[in-house]
Amino acid sequence: MNRAQIEALITKLEAATEGSRALSDEVLLTCGWQRSNHQDRRSCYWTSPDGRTHSRRPDPTRSLDDAVTLVPEGWLWSVGVQNTHKRTGPSAFIWKPDVKAQFIEAATPALALCIAALKARLVQAEAG
Numbered sequence: 001m002n003r004a005q006i007e008a009l010i011t012k013l014e015a016a017t018e019g020s021r022a023l024s025d026e027v028l029l030t031c032g033w034q035r036s037n038h039q040d041r042r043s044c045y046w047t048s049p050d051g052r053t054h055s056r057r058p059d060p061t062r063s064l065d066d067a068v069t070l071v072p073e074g075w076l077w078s079v080g081v082q083n084t085h086k087r088t089g090p091s092a093f094i095w096k097p098d099v100k101a102q103f104i105e106a107a108t109p110a111l112a113l114c115i116a117a118l119k120a121r122l123v124q125a126e127a128g
Contacts, residue, residue: 001030003125006118013115017107019061027060027114031070031121060114067110070117072124077116079109092116099123 001009009030016023029035032049046054048069060066064079071077075096082091082105092112095101102119106112 003122006030006122010115010118013061013111013118014106016061016111019059019063019108019110019114021057021059023061024059024066027070027118028058030118033058061111062108064110064113067113067117070114072117072120075117075120077113079113094120096120096123 009026013023013027025035028046034047036045036047044057046057048054058066058069060070068077071094075094077095078093080091082089089105090107090109090112092104092106092109092115093101094104094113094116102116102123104112104115104119106115
């Protein structure tokens with residue numbers, strides 16, 4: 001995916017009120033996962049960017065455990081609830097020692113971390 005497509009996906013995730021299978025599939029494919037093309041959905045499997053095959057379908061927009069796997073190597077992250085006079089809600093921080101931290105707010109912690117992981121990938125792509 002190119003930068004504009006990733007930014008469009010980030011916008012979609014920021015507007016979402018909850019995660020979904022469709023959003024999760026889009027995030028996974030954007031992050032380099034591959035889906036098998038079996039006719040029977042019950043025998044469908046996913047292959048992660050490192051080549052490992054998974055029979056369980058990851059759901060990163062609804063599962064924080066699955067969202068964590070999308071954070072690029074070398075990046076640090078934190079998920080919590082932002083509680084200020086301006087806003088209260090799920091948020092994520094993502095940073096790397098030599099890169100400015102990104103603060104993300106979203107409807108759920110998993111969505112926030114998916115957005116953070118995608119933004120980190122954009123930063124990596126810019127750095128070359």
